[in-house]
Amino acid sequence: xxxxxxxxxxxxxxxxxxxxxxxxxxxxxxxxxxxxxxxxxxxxxxxxxxxxxxxxxxxxxxxxxxxxxxxxxxxxxxxxxxxxxxxxxxxxxxxxxxxxxxxxxxxxxxxxxxxxxxxxxxxxxxxxxxxxxxxxxxxxxxxxxxxxxxxxxxxxxxxxxxxxxxxxxxxxxxxxxxxxxxxxxxxxxxxxxxxxxxxxxxxxxxxxxxxxxxxxxxxxxxxxxxxxxxxxxxxxxxxxxxxxxxxxxxxxxxxxxxxx
Amino acid sequence: xxxxxxxxxxxxxxxxxxxxxxxxxxxxxxxxxxxxxxxxxxxxxxxxxxxxxxxxxxxxxxxxxxxxxxxxxxxxxxxxxxxxxxxxxxxxxxxxxxxxxxxxxxxxxxxxxxxxxxxxxxxxxxxxxxxxxxxxxxxxxxxxxxxxxxxxxxxxxxxxxxxxxxxxxxxxxxxxxxxxxxxxxxxxxxxxxxxxxxxxxxxxxxxxxxxxxxxxxxxxxxxxxxxxxxxxxxxxxxxxxxxxxxxxxxxxxxxxxxxx
Numbered sequence: 001x002x003x004x005x006x007x008x009x010x011x012x013x014x015x016x017x018x019x020x021x022x023x024x025x026x027x028x029x030x031x032x033x034x035x036x037x038x039x040x041x042x043x044x045x046x047x048x049x050x051x052x053x054x055x056x057x058x059x060x061x062x063x064x065x066x067x068x069x070x071x072x073x074x075x076x077x078x079x080x081x082x083x084x085x086x087x088x089x090x091x092x093x094x095x096x097x098x099x100x101x102x103x104x105x106x107x108x109x110x111x112x113x114x115x116x117x118x119x120x121x122x123x124x125x126x127x128x129x130x131x132x133x134x135x136x137x138x139x140x141x142x143x144x145x146x147x148x149x150x151x152x153x154x155x156x157x158x159x160x161x162x163x164x165x166x167x168x169x170x171x172x173x174x175x176x177x178x179x180x181x182x183x184x185x186x187x188x189x190x191x192x193x194x195x196x197x198x199x200x201x202x203x204x205x206x207x208x209x210x211x212x213x214x215x216x217x218x219x220x221x222x223x224x225x226x227x228x229x230x231x232x233x234x235x236x237x238x239x240x241x242x243x244x245x246x247x248x249x250x251x252x253x254x255x256x257x258x259x260x
Numbered sequence: 261x262x263x264x265x266x267x268x269x270x271x272x273x274x275x276x277x278x279x280x281x282x283x284x285x286x287x288x289x290x291x292x293x294x295x296x297x298x299x300x301x302x303x304x305x306x307x308x309x310x311x312x313x314x315x316x317x318x319x320x321x322x323x324x325x326x327x328x329x330x331x332x333x334x335x336x337x338x339x340x341x342x343x344x345x346x347x348x349x350x351x352x353x354x355x356x357x358x359x360x361x362x363x364x365x366x367x368x369x370x371x372x373x374x375x376x377x378x379x380x381x382x383x384x385x386x387x388x389x390x391x392x393x394x395x396x397x398x399x400x401x402x403x404x405x406x407x408x409x410x411x412x413x414x415x416x417x418x419x420x421x422x423x424x425x426x427x428x429x430x431x432x433x434x435x436x437x438x439x440x441x442x443x444x445x446x447x448x449x450x451x452x453x454x455x456x457x458x459x460x461x462x463x464x465x466x467x468x469x470x471x472x473x474x475x476x477x478x479x480x481x482x483x484x485x486x487x488x489x490x491x492x493x494x495x496x497x498x499x500x501x502x503x504x505x506x507x508x509x510x511x512x513x514x515x516x517x518x519x520x
């Protein structure tokens with residue numbers, strides 16, 4: 001058994017690879033994201049905000065599938081002096097806002113704080129990245145670049161309830177904007193085998209156009225709707241899906257770790 | 261909101277706290293365990309064995325509920341030079357042996373290797389720690405102390421298929437022996453509000469009685485069956501459940517981290 005065999009075997013084992021969450025039997029969704037000191041936050045970040053972030057980035061993956069988050073498993077690895085109560089305060093806040101509960105987890109020791117979360121959820125009609133078709137309208141759930149403009153110090157607030165609404169409305173493709181509009185639009189178009197013409201990008205107050213395109217961590221939803229379907233209030237049409245996959249907005253820098 | 265409120269709220273949020281896995285809707289089980297360098301393995305441990313261990317300790321939690329593991333989410337945090345392929349080789353080996361697949365996960369950077377796994381599974385009739393009753397027979401699935409006698413350098417091999425068989429046989433309570441017989445028997449008796457008389461403990465070849473009682477990491481199953489029910493081949497009766505919770509085997513040292 002070579003390592004190449006292993007990779008091929010793992011790819012067969014990942015039926016939902018490339019999407020925000022895995023689809024399991026009975027409409028069950030599952031996704032996992034870690035937040036790590038030195039990558040996703042600094043030693044100066046309040047632990048309540050670290051806990052919030054760990055939940056928020058995970059429930060965003062369920063929303064991006066058109067689903068509703070239900071349960072979290074939270075594993076915490078950190079120095080023995082870590083104030084786990086403060087971390088859990090932020091976790092509990094986010095659970096209350098997003099309507100899910102912690103059902104399990106683990107706790108162990110390590111040199112730097114790692115919060116590894118698995119989120120479970122449900123979707124009646126999961127929305128993949130791959131369903132966009134020529135003629136669909138392309139939308140975002142809000143203005144972009146706010147996280148970058150704020151120096152990424154803010155609590156991400158993904159519009160989770162919107163995910164299920166968009167599924168019910170007939171959204172054809174969806175992804176959450178974690179890496180930036182440029183990168184995540186690329187993922188959606190690659191998965192759908194389409195191109196896109198962009199006509200307008202809503203830029204958050206105080207943000208630059210570059211931050212709106214490439215800042216990342218906005219956790220707004222990027223989605224497509226069949227022509228004529230009106231999106232919920234607050235969503236903004238940014239363009240249209242084209243059949244030619246070579247028609248794309250110009251290349252831009254992708255997301256970078258901010259605490260190297 | 262005080263921290264005490266948070267703890268109380270979290271306890272309400274953990275419906276299955278104190279059991280090996282959480283029970284969710286539709287017979288779904290979920291559990292999470294991390295393996296961490298410096299706690300669960302050393303820098304000298306082959307990465308294939310680290311991957312195997314991360315899967316084995318998780319599927320053991322599903323077996324201990326009388327369930328069958330189905331899916332894993334695997335998040336890996338480590339130095340950029342980590343040979344993730346070798347890690348995944350051990351993960352893939354364990355998945356093949358235990359009949360489950362990796363459906364998602366995450367990858368990020370940190371100073372020391374952390375493998376955080378969530379396991380999902382199913383049980384028609386979950387077996388809790390709390391169901392032992394006076395008169396039940398008390399059994400283990402095999403001889404104890406082997407992991408300690410081997411210096412913990414071996415791949416744990418939990419008898420996962422046995423979990424479902426014992427559920428079907430009518431097992432009344434079950435736990436996996438990860439912390440050692442003394443500690444895990446205590447957990448089962450505490451949860452069930454019972455005591456136990458121990459008549460015989462099977463000691464693995466090369467192990468001491470102390471290692472059999474307190475070595476830990478054997479990942480055998482400790483379970484109870486109603487009087488007269490014959491356990492599957494290989495299982496050994498070690499005693500009987502008593503109604504008086506104060507009747508216990510003598511106190512012994514608990515499990516200790518071996519790489520401080």
